Amino acid sequence: MADRVIKKSEFIELIDRLLESYRVYAPVRQQDMTNFQEISAADQVDLSLANTTMSPKSIMLPQSETMFEFNVDKTSDQAAILRETEKDLSPRLIFGIRPCDAKAFQLLDLNFDTVAYKDPWWVARRKTTTLMGLACNAPCSTCFCTSVGSGPFAPEGLDLLLVDVDDYFLIQVITEKGEKLLNEEGIETEAAGAMKQAALASEKSSLQSIKSVVSAASLAQHDTKTLFDSDFWEEVQFACINCGVCTFVCPTCWCFDIQDEVHKDNGIRLRNWDSCMFPLFTLHGSGHNPRAQKLQRLRQRFMHKLKYFVDKYDKGVACVGCGRCVQQCPVNIDIREVFRLMND
Amino acid sequence: MVSLKEKMIHRALLLLSERKVDAVLGFQRGTIPMMSHPILIRHPEGADQLHWDSFCSTNLANYLPQRKERIAIFAKGCDSRNIVLQILENQIKREQLYIIGVPCQGMLDRRKVQAELNGRELLGVRETSQHLHLLGEGFMDSLERSSYLQENCAICTHRNAVIHDELLVEPVLEQEGVDRYEDVRAIEAMTASKRWSYFEELLAPCIRCYACRNACPMCFCPVCFVDESTPQWLGKSIDPTDTKTFHFLRAYHLAGRCTDCGNCERACPMSIKVRQLTKKLEKDILELYGYEAGLSLDQSPPLDTYSPDDPQEFIR
Ligand code: SF4
Ligand code: SF4
Ligand code: SF4
Ligand code: SF4
Numbered sequence: 001m002a003d004r005v006i007k008k009s010e011f012i013e014l015i016d017r018l019l020e021s022y023r024v025y026a027p028v029r030q031q032d033m034t035n036f037q038e039i040s041a042a043d044q045v046d047l048s049l050a051n052t053t054m055s056p057k058s059i060m061l062p063q064s065e066t067m068f069e070f071n072v073d074k075t076s077d078q079a080a081i082l083r084e085t086e087k088d089l090s091p092r093l094i095f096g097i098r099p100c101d102a103k104a105f106q107l108l109d110l111n112f113d114t115v116a117y118k119d120p121w122w123v124a125r126r127k128t129t130t131l132m133g134l135a136c137n138a139p140c141s142t143c144f145c146t147s148v149g150s151g152p153f154a155p156e157g158l159d160l161l162l163v164d165v166d167d168y169f170l171i172q173v174i175t176e177k178g179e180k181l182l183n184e185e186g187i188e189t190e191a192a193g194a195m196k197q198a199a200l201a202s203e204k205s206s207l208q209s210i211k212s213v214v215s216a217a218s219l220a221q222h223d224t225k226t227l228f229d230s231d232f233w234e235e236v237q238f239a240c241i242n243c244g245v246c247t248f249v250c251p252t253c254w255c256f257d258i259q260d261e262v263h264k265d266n267g268i269r270l271r272n273w274d275s276c277m278f279p280l281f282t283l284h285g286s287g288h289n290p291r292a293q294k295l296q297r298l299r300q301r302f303m304h305k306l307k308y309f310v311d312k313y314d315k316g317v318a319c320v321g322c323g324r325c326v327q328q329c330p331v332n333i334d335i336r337e338v339f340r341l342m343n344d
Numbered sequence: 345m346v347s348l349k350e351k352m353i354h355r356a357l358l359l360l361s362e363r364k365v366d367a368v369l370g371f372q373r374g375t376i377p378m379m380s381h382p383i384l385i386r387h388p389e390g391a392d393q394l395h396w397d398s399f400c401s402t403n404l405a406n407y408l409p410q411r412k413e414r415i416a417i418f419a420k421g422c423d424s425r426n427i428v429l430q431i432l433e434n435q436i437k438r439e440q441l442y443i444i445g446v447p448c449q450g451m452l453d454r455r456k457v458q459a460e461l462n463g464r465e466l467l468g469v470r471e472t473s474q475h476l477h478l479l480g481e482g483f484m485d486s487l488e489r490s491s492y493l494q495e496n497c498a499i500c501t502h503r504n505a506v507i508h509d510e511l512l513v514e515p516v517l518e519q520e521g522v523d524r525y526e527d528v529r530a531i532e533a534m535t536a537s538k539r540w541s542y543f544e545e546l547l548a549p550c551i552r553c554y555a556c557r558n559a560c561p562m563c564f565c566p567v568c569f570v571d572e573s574t575p576q577w578l579g580k581s582i583d584p585t586d587t588k589t590f591h592f593l594r595a596y597h598l599a600g601r602c603t604d605c606g607n608c609e610r611a612c613p614m615s616i617k618v619r620q621l622t623k624k625l626e627k628d629i630l631e632l633y634g635y636e637a638g639l640s641l642d643q644s645p646p647l648d649t650y651s652p653d654d655p656q657e658f659i660r
Binding site: 030031032033048049050053054063064138140141142238239241242243244245248249257259261270272275278279280283326327328330331332333334336337 | 374375376379380381382383384402406407455458459462463465467549551552553554555557558559567571573579580581582583610611613614615
């Protein structure tokens with residue numbers, strides 16, 4: 001599908017127009033960071049930072065969402081019957097999502113959209129959401145996407161990929177969903193050769209600027225038990241304070257917990273993000289906790305991402321190299337270092 | 345700060361090779377600019393990993409509770425005050441510790457520095473006594489150190505270790521005439537409804553990751569009330585009522601025990617000023633009991649103890 005082009009000034013009008021038919025999510029300034037939020041006007045978008053502090057995961061898998069409602073009044077004939085909570089599944093557009101974060105959605109599909117199990121809301125949201133990505137002309141020093149199957153211009157998982165070229169965006173059309181959106185909005189001008197050349201040059205220099213490299217090649221071959229029992233965990237875990245920061249900011253951490261909350265006769269069943277770093281995550285009803293130690297919890301996070309996932313799906317690691325955990329861990333536990341320890 | 349670092353390495357090497365301690369608790373240089381990484385060094389050969397700069401702000405006392413070995417710890421003023429409290433609250437024994445006081449000039453706030461960058465990528469920093477130089481692709485900026493201190497450090501009045509076995513270098517001058525509670529008074533002066541919305545706004549971005557709690561050297565309950573499940577005291581969603589309950593209760597648990605080391609605020613990924621809560625309690629404790637947390641092994645936190653001449657009628 002041929003690349004299109006749009007002037008930036010017209011692009012702003014396009015977003016405002018799209019707001020009529022889509023709920024649009026984009027990076028918005030929050031104090032000293034940006035995060036994805038639903039916008040009501042194009043001028044709320046802030047693309048000045050390389051990426052958002054929180055990943056866009058919450059748009060597909062909200063940190064907390066009510067799944068069902070119920071009644072506990074035993075005299076009612078509706079007692080204890082779960083009713084699905086109505087959700088707004090109207091068309092949505094995520095603008096400004098980076099290629100790594102789009103790739104993360106694909107990895108989450110492996111868990112939420114399988115032959116055996118389909119998470120209805122995940123599947124529905126994926127279907128009704130169009131991803132209009134933005135290529136990274138200037139990756140951060142902590143980005144290592146190219147080592148883990150993504151890249152600053154990688155199209156995987158996106159419907160459209162915008163490349164910032166001076167006063168224009170070159171738009172790569174990746175899926176039919178993306179093409180349909182452009183056609184409906186009359187964005188049909190094809191990108192000229194010079195524009196394509198400029199985009200290619202950006203891609204090349206962007207790729208060259210990525211200096212952060214990890215190696216994942218041997219992970220599949222290593223023996224699981226040997227990795228599990230390695231001495232290095234003791235050192236890696238020492239500084240960890242077992243907060244949930246790394247898991248909450250991560251676009252590929254998908255774990256959740258289900259809770260009922262009842263007020264008087266009415267109850268709701270919630271799904272909330274959970275974290276393998278929390279002791280409660282594995283606490284049994286008996287009081288036994290198979291991961292009572294910090295070391296065990298930290299090891300779980302890395303073993304899941306870099307070994308169990310690799311072995312189970314044969315689709316690489318469960319990390320897209322966004323670098324958020326590297327930037328946000330309060331005590332500088334750096335997953336790139338753990339890659340080295342586990343892989344080498 | 346090279347000299348501090350070299351002195352640390354020298355001391356660690358000696359303490360470990362003479363087997364005066366089993367381990368040395370200090371910092372390693374971070375893998376990204378303006379970051380440091382706490383480490384526990386067990387062998388003399390490891391001593392040269394030690395590092396020191398203005399971003400070694402993590403309160404190392406957080407790593408002490410329930411440790412069994414003899415540990416040498418590099419302690420800033422605030423770390424030392426938390427050590428005092430941990431000794432008083434039976435988390436670690438004085439005899440187990442070899443405290444090396446590190447006179448502190450105040451730690452720098454990486455987020456304040458980041459805000460100056462406007463999205464430009466920082467590749468490294470260089471420090472001189474008064475300045476922080478920022479290095480990146482095609483730029484080198486110089487910042488006045490004193491304007492980028494962590495907020496708690498800017499108003500810190502105990503920069504020298506209050507308890508120590510040795511001092512790494514000469515003590516620094518303590519700041520005097522500091523007004524520690526300007527912001528608290530501003531909140532106190534608000535009407536109740538304004539104050540409520542102030543706290544609602546303050547805590548709205550919270551993602552309940554509990555980094556603030558876990559970063560705190562005084563949060564060492566075997567099971568936090570937030571994690572108790574039978575009964576469960578608190579909802580697990582990001583419902584604003586639950587979030588506020590977590591924050592208010594956490595702050596109350598720290599009344600008279602918080603040293604304002606700022607570890608909570610520093611750890612928060614959402615840059616929430618959680619010290620706004622603990623500082624109010626710090627001020628109340630000071631006004632009610634004349635007590636500042638962690639200054640002396642002879643004084644337990646007022647809410648941990650009972651005194652026959654308590655000024656309050658109800659308790660007698
Ligand atoms: S690795 Fe870092 S961010 Fe993750 S739980 Fe440990 S201290 Fe928190
Ligand atoms: S593990 Fe870290 S670098 Fe990898 S995807 Fe998650 S947050 Fe990004
Ligand atoms: S609180 Fe005081 S002692 Fe602690 S780091 Fe800041 S200035 Fe130093
Ligand atoms: S660290 Fe920040 S985001 Fe996390 S629980 Fe504390 S206040 Fe909330």
